[in-house]
Amino acid sequence: MNQTMRHNGIKASISIFFLFAFFLVGFFALLGIFGTNPNTPAGHEGYVYEKPRIFGKGGFRGELKGPSNYGISLWRNEVINVDFRPKTYPEDFKILAKDELNISFRFQSIIKVKPGTIRTVIEDYAGQAFYERYIKEPLRAMVRKHVQYLKSREIKEKRKEIAESVAVDLQEHLKGTPFLLVSSVVGNIDYPPVVTLAVEKKLAAQQLLDEKETQREIAKKDAEIRIEEAKGIAEAQKIINETLTQNYLQHEAIQAQLKMASSPNHTTVYIPSGTNGIPLINTVNKKQ
Template identity: 55%
Template sequence: MEELDLPDPDDPPAPPKEPQEETAEQRAAALRAQRTLKLLTVLLTVCPTLVVAALARTNPYVEPGHEGYVYERPRIFGHGGFQGTVAGPGNFGLSLFRNEAISIDMRPQTHSEAFEVLAQDDLTLQFKFHAVISIEQGSVVRVVNEYGGLDWYPRFVAEPFRSFVRDAVQQYQSTDLKTTMDDCARIVHERLERYLEKTPFKLVNLSVGDINYPLVVVQAVERKLAAQQLLAEKDTQQQIVIKDAAIEVNRAKGKAEAQRIISSTLTSHYLQHEAIDAQKKLAESPNNTTIYIPLGPTSSQ
């Protein structure tokens, strides 16, 4: 049996071990650990509070010229719904609810519609109508609840507006629309204004753009205008020829009248007188020789 090496009770006790000194690296590591623990404690305490505060506070903003329909969008619990209105520019105000705003532009806006419509003579015309419509101040609740909010124009106005234009255009011949389009626009204006009479929407102005005819019609009109211009030129040339002929007739009449007058004044005595004057002038000339030849008894006749 193996004997155990037990200390002798008579031996003096061993001196206690001295603790080892902590190094600088160990102290720095311990300090970093303490700081990290404190930072984590602060973050775990403060961050949830900040997140909750940020999510709980809302303040919707509405731009100038707009009105805002403010409603609550529940986060977890609640029913939400309408909270109030705000006129821009401005904010609804801080709230613990998650409020949002539907911003409606109340200022006059131009709404353009392009058309390709058959006229009364079955000719397809292309043109545009422009309607300027504003929204009555303070009516944002009606606009959202009754007319579709931001989609109020396509949902409530666009289709009736188009129908009024088509009905008015089809009453006229395509060749007359250039001169009667103002009457057509007046009809559409009256019908659209009457349609919007009991709504928050007000028709400010209505105008018509250029009318575009089919290419075949444009070419036919150009040919007609060219023919009319050529005809006008021919008429002008004809008038010139007539005037020239009248001038020649008057010139001929003048010559004939002159000859008649001359012929009526050329008597035998006048001719003898003119002959004697001519002979006198010849006799006075130094380079002239006059020879008289008697002709006998008949020369005096």
């Protein structure tokens, strides 16, 4: 009888072991089929929630700050991740300025989400769609308000002032929300083709005027140089005329006669002429 009891005990133990093993396999199979492990990447925060079930309403389960995992659970937990890093949001505009010209430009805002506000962002501000749902259209209205009263030329000249004014309005709009404005700027401004063409013509005309002015200055300098040269020639002639006295000319004529008289290559005939004794000179070359 003891052997029978011992045999029955062993069988019961084996049954309990297999039953436990079957239970574990079934549990992990359920985790594989129905379980989830929500995770959030770096730079993001995650809103963990449970999907509604047949029994129970589901809902918020917790928050994650990436990179991290929520952990495996049997119930189908999900996560909504939102990027909390600063991001640039560009908006393109084509606005009629005060002088009736359509001006095209881009306005760029850098906005970030305050850390630790993921639940508010998801439940009150549409999660990742917060910019489209809450910021975009108010921002565009602010930009139009600060641009429409300006003339087309003033828009380019006052780009910094426009960006600063819009930033003040947007910061007021974001007060009390999970969002922060980091910076804003007015990008490239494009004028209508007719304005661009007029500016190009004006620049070309100005360049031509500058060139003519340069040429005029060069001509003026050349004229000044010629005047100075003429003054120099006139002064030289004045000095020469003052030094060419009758005695000096007679002396130079005598010296010339002495040089010619000593030359073996020609015969010189002196013809007395004039009251100062300076002769007329006729030179006849000798044959070699």
